Amino acid sequence: MSAANPETVLITGASSGIGLELAKLFAADGSRLILSARNTEALEKLARELRSEHKIEAIVLPADLSLPESPKRIFQELSGQKISVDVLVNNAGFGLHDEFVQLPLARQLEIIQVNVMALTELTGLFLPGMIARKRGGILNVASVAGFLPGPSMAVYYASKAFVLSFTEALVEELTGTGVIISAFCPGATETNFSQVARGQKSRASKSVKMPADVASRYGYQAFRKKQAVAIPGFINRCLVFLIRILPRWSVRKAVNSYNKRD
Numbered sequence: 001m002s003a004a005n006p007e008t009v010l011i012t013g014a015s016s017g018i019g020l021e022l023a024k025l026f027a028a029d030g031s032r033l034i035l036s037a038r039n040t041e042a043l044e045k046l047a048r049e050l051r052s053e054h055k056i057e058a059i060v061l062p063a064d065l066s067l068p069e070s071p072k073r074i075f076q077e078l079s080g081q082k083i084s085v086d087v088l089v090n091n092a093g094f095g096l097h098d099e100f101v102q103l104p105l106a107r108q109l110e111i112i113q114v115n116v117m118a119l120t121e122l123t124g125l126f127l128p129g130m131i132a133r134k135r136g137g138i139l140n141v142a143s144v145a146g147f148l149p150g151p152s153m154a155v156y157y158a159s160k161a162f163v164l165s166f167t168e169a170l171v172e173e174l175t176g177t178g179v180i181i182s183a184f185c186p187g188a189t190e191t192n193f194s195q196v197a198r199g200q201k202s203r204a205s206k207s208v209k210m211p212a213d214v215a216s217r218y219g220y221q222a223f224r225k226k227q228a229v230a231i232p233g234f235i236n237r238c239l240v241f242l243i244r245i246l247p248r249w250s251v252r253k254a255v256n257s258y259n260k261r262d
């Protein structure tokens, strides 16, 4: 894409962690960015930095994706400004750590709203335009958690299983359309994720984490290489291999002990 006609990239959850790092990588590539999340101040700060460092256009579009109307509002706002999105990065997401019955049900439904419903709706809203233009792509942030059941984070793991399965299905459906889609599946990564999940007392929270910039670079490069599923880190790839060959009951028990509070 030329500098005069840069690709336009919408990134959800761009205010911190993996989304923020992905924004830096797309900016370094000369993309025009639409940065979305709830924390407007953090988005404005990032937009200022990226504009001055990379001489790109960065638009801030605050949205709370736990509200069912948000995906449509984002789409309508951009359509109203005649902005077509070439690349959609569905990164916004969160989890909550504790047993299913101990956590407030409403908050767990919010996980599904943000991680599953908003991701699916944004995909459904922006994909037809990409197909019509015969170009573009979607980068869905799933997780290693999408490969296995997750006691003590049951809804979060299940939400990522949806993202992974949904994305892999679309990889096949989109073949030959000129539009690509990729599931990025990080393992434990240094971000605000554990703080939000409040899982600080579990073994999982004490595990070695990959720096967010390292994980994000892997996901970004895999997306550019049209890789369907991208798992950063040799150990994470070994884990996914083991998950696939071990009996399901043993995987469940291992995650249960990993996620349990000390």
Ligand SMILES: NC(=O)c1ccc[n+]([C@@H]2O[C@H](COP(=O)([O-])OP(=O)(O)OC[C@H]3O[C@@H](n4cnc5c(N)ncnc54)[C@H](OP(=O)(O)O)[C@@H]3O)[C@@H](O)[C@H]2O)c1
Pocket: 012, 013, 014, 015, 016, 017, 018, 019, 036, 037, 038, 039, 040, 063, 064, 065, 066, 067, 091, 092, 093, 094, 095, 114, 141, 142, 143, 144, 185, 186, 187, 188, 189, 190, 191, 192, 193, 194, 196
């Ligand atoms: N860190 C890990 O170990 C790990 C591993 C695998 C996958 N992931 C996935 O990576 C993605 C990014 O998470 P992260 O690790 O970078 O954590 P993070 O630093 O907490 O970032 C989460 C991002 O999602 C946004 N977000 C959360 N709730 C939202 C809502 N209701 N509406 C709009 N935006 C919302 C947050 O922005 P605001 O708070 O400003 O709204 C923030 O920008 C998530 O999908 C997560 O599941 C993380």
